[in-house]
Amino acid sequence: MSSPSHKRIWKVVSLIPQGKVASYGQIADLAGLPGRARMVSKALKCTPEELAIPWHRVLRADGKIAFPVGHEFGLQQQQLLREEGLQVDRLRVNLSACQWQPDLPTLLFALDY
DNA sequence: ACCTTGACATTGG
DNA sequence: GCCAATGCCAAGG
Numbered sequence: 001m002s003s004p005s006h007k008r009i010w011k012v013v014s015l016i017p018q019g020k021v022a023s024y025g026q027i028a029d030l031a032g033l034p035g036r037a038r039m040v041s042k043a044l045k046c047t048p049e050e051l052a053i054p055w056h057r058v059l060r061a062d063g064k065i066a067f068p069v070g071h072e073f074g075l076q077q078q079q080l081l082r083e084e085g086l087q088v089d090r091l092r093v094n095l096s097a098c099q100w101q102p103d104l105p106t107l108l109f110a111l112d113y
Numbered sequence: 114a115c116c117t118t119g120a121c122a123t124t125g126g
Numbered sequence: 127g128c129c130a131a132t133g134c135c136a137a138g139g
Contacts, residue, residue, distance in 0.1 A: 003136090020123060024121050035134060036124040037121040042136070058120080073120075 002046065005033060010111050012102075016057040020095060020100035021083045023061040030102060032111075041066065056080040057100070064092040065111040 013056040016022050022030075024037035033039055044055050056062060056077040060066050067074030078088050087094045 005136090028121090035122085036136085038119060038134070039136065041120040050119095055120085058121085061122060068120095071120090077120090 002048075005031070006046060008032060008111060009040055009045065010051060010053055012107070013040075013044070013055065013058060015102060015107065015110055016100050018054075019086065019098060020099040021059050021063075021086070021095070021098055022083070023035075024066070024101075025061055027058060030107060045071045046054055051057060053099045059093055061065050063093040063095040067091075072107040 009027060012027050018060075024040040025035075027040045028034065028036045030038065031040075040058065044058065045087045047053060047055060065074050065077050065088075076089055078091060081088050083091060086098055
């Protein structure tokens with residue numbers, strides 16, 4: 001199931017560079033869906049296999065991995081983030097100096113504005 | 114049409 | 127920092 005909103009969300013997430021992270025709410029805002037952080041999580045859950053996007057770079061606003069402790073995806077996410085050089089402590093990322101700040105022109109171009 | 118469910122965010126204690 | 131209460135809103139029963 002894919003809606004126009006989902007596609008915009010996937011595009012925005014695909015722009016997050018290696019070593020940087022963003023929150024669900026931030027992605028929603030950038031995708032033109034203010035206040036709809038939960039829609040971002042849904043969109044990620046429905047991501048088609050063939051679409052390779054850096055889903056692991058999306059965290060809660062406080063830097064925590066959204067999956068419960070012990071969840072397989074959470075552990076995988078933690079590992080992927082560490083492989084990018086980020087410091088992850090107990091499923092939480094130290095947000096200092098790794099928060100994504102999108103380049104506006106690039107963002108607008110990606111969203112066909 | 115009503116109810117429940119989230120890979121969330123914010124606020125207040 | 128942790129927890130509970132609220133707000134949020136699309137999807138699926």
